[in-house]
Structures are given as C-alpha cells and as structure tokens.
Amino acid sequence: DTGVSQNPRHKITKRGQNVTFRCDPISEHNRLYWYRQTLGQGPEFLTYFQNEAQLEKSRLLSDRFSAERPKGSFSTLEIQRTEQGDSAMYLCASSSTSQFTDTQYFGPGTRLTVL
C-alpha cells in the first residue's frame, strides 16, 4: 500500500492555458474524489467516481473542468482556459466501499499557480 499519489506536485501556468493533473489511488480503492483547497480554507468537494462512473459533481465544477477515470484506476482532472481564480491546491482522495467506514485517504496534492 503506497498511498495516494498525485502528479505533478506543482504546476505554474499562464492564464488561458490548459492543465491536466493525475491521481493514482490506493490500489483496490474503488472510489476516487477530487477536492480543491484555496489558501487559508478547508478543502471543498469537486467530484467523485465509483469505479469508472462519475457519480457526483459539485456546482463548483464549472464547464472548464473535466474529470475522467477511464479504467477505474487512475483519474485525471483537466482545467481548460485557466483563470487566476483557479490557483489552488487540488487534492485527490480514495476510499474503498469494501471497508465498513469507507474512509477517505488523501494524496499530497497538486499546487496550481495561474499567472
């Protein structure tokens, strides 16, 4: 069990560019979550997958954001036409429905800076 991993750890981009982040969950975890954390705030839920299916999306997830989990393992989060307000830490978490508590374990995050 190597934990949740996220890549890249840091991304600096110019406004208007597209960026993509990757999350690898704990192996055999069937649920995967994306959260966004801005400076000085707690994480806010964006979306989650159970296996390949995207089951819930927050209204925070604008049309410029898209997430996929094509084979039910790793996931990608893409932001198109980035804006300065997208600067934040993007956190991924995973959990397993076979565990009674279905507890979410977080990765180290990807810090995005939009110039």
Place this chain on the structure above:
Amino acid sequence: GEDVEQSLFLSVREGDSSVINCTYTDSSSTYLYWYKQEPGAGLQLLTYIFSNMDMKQDQRLTVLLNKKDKHLSLRIADTQTGDSAIYFCAERSNAGNMLTFGGGTRLMVKP
C-alpha cells in the same frame, strides 16, 4: 447546506493538552473526521468517530461527540512541537459521500 465551523487558532505549551473544537449543522452526519495538514502537504487522517458514539480514544487522541449540540472536539494529550499543524474536522452525511470540511484550526505548540 451543511456547514462546519472551527476556531482559527490555538496556542499551547509543549506537554500541555490541546483541545480543538468543531461545530456542524448537518444532523444526518454519519461519520466525523479529524485530519492534520502540515505546510504544503496533503491531509493526514488522524481519527474518526461514528455518529452513534460519544467518545473514541486512540493513543494521545481523544474525540468527543455531542450529537445533540452538534459539537465535536479533538483532545491531544502531551502536545509536542511536532503536533504544530492545521487541524480540519470534516463530516460525511447520509446524503452523499463527499466530506464537508471546516476552515481549519492552526495549532501552534511553544517549547
């Protein structure tokens, strides 16, 4: 919608106990969690409590839940400088699997 509130800051001396408080509004919460975040890092799960429990103890950590008042606390015994971090409480409701987080309490431990 659900709301989770925490005080912003707590300062204690090394060796003292720390108590971090949290209030929430969602009466259908099933689990409540405490996570720790060090600078520039992700969230580390510390402990959790099921909503039908009053108390849970795990080594230096004690979680108390008052479901009637929707109040959760985390007590850290014998606080060490390595405990300095931001602590988040979070709740998970029956309505979905997402976590709703408080704004975090920054704990500073003075030697």
